[in-house]
Amino acid sequence: MTFANVGTLGTVPGKREELVQILTRRSSELCEMGCLLYEVGTNEDSPDTVFVMELWETAEAHRASLQLDSVRAAIAEARPLLSGEMGGFSFDVAGSPLRVELS
Amino acid sequence: MTFANVGTLGTVPGKREELVQILTRRSSELCEMGCLLYEVGTNEDSPDTVFVMELWETAEAHRASLQLDSVRAAIAEARPLLSGEMGGFSFDVAGSPLRVELS
Numbered sequence A, B: 001m002t003f004a005n006v007g008t009l010g011t012v013p014g015k016r017e018e019l020v021q022i023l024t025r026r027s028s029e030l031c032e033m034g035c036l037l038y039e040v041g042t043n044e045d046s047p048d049t050v051f052v053m054e055l056w057e058t059a060e061a062h063r064a065s066l067q068l069d070s071v072r073a074a075i076a077e078a079r080p081l082l083s084g085e086m087g088g089f090s091f092d093v094a095g096s097p098l099r100v101e102l103s
Helices: A016-023 A028-032 A059-065 A069-081 B016-023 B028-032 B059-065 B069-081
Strands: A003-011 A035-043 A046-056 A082-095 B003-011 B035-043 B046-056 B082-095
Touching: A003 A016, A003 A059, A003 B046, A016 A035, A016 A046, A016 A069, A028 A035, A035 A059, A046 A059, A046 A082, A046 B003, A046 B046, A046 B082, A069 A082, A082 B046, B003 B016, B003 B059, B016 B035, B016 B046, B016 B069, B028 B035, B035 B059, B046 B059, B046 B082, B069 B082
Parallel strands: none
Antiparallel strands: A003 A046, A003 A082, A035 A046, A035 B082, A082 B035, B003 B046, B003 B082, B035 B046
């Protein structure tokens, strides 16, 4: 079942773009792990926040990706940039108005 | 600039599936309006909540879609199902690790 994860990552002041750089670094491994979509962005109303929106083939694929060496290295690299404020939610995809669901 | 919108919609008890049905009803108009992705789902830990994740060609396309007759009718149909609890955020997409950005 397609799994969706969205999150907000607070950064220490002035470090937002650095975090965006880390999170948007090209990774073919994520595709191989079952990542279908991974969008990273910002909002001018929240100057020290990075937003992430992800779709995965399964919740297990998402969990497994967190154990990848490259992902663990990126998390370690990002940690000093983070304020500790985090938010978000995850859900199981039920459908979309943009496609016909085949059962 | 690609625009992302994610949200949580609280429902009155027992009305979650009914809201999912409304939100996943096939709509080619959304594509025509510049909607790139529209995923609707649920999470067993939040029994009276529906989650939505959207990508649009621009923030203006998203705003304009809310004026479509079909969207206004769906909002009116959904209103009695909603508890009034809502959350979410929106952002401008900066990039993705799944693709090379062409500038």
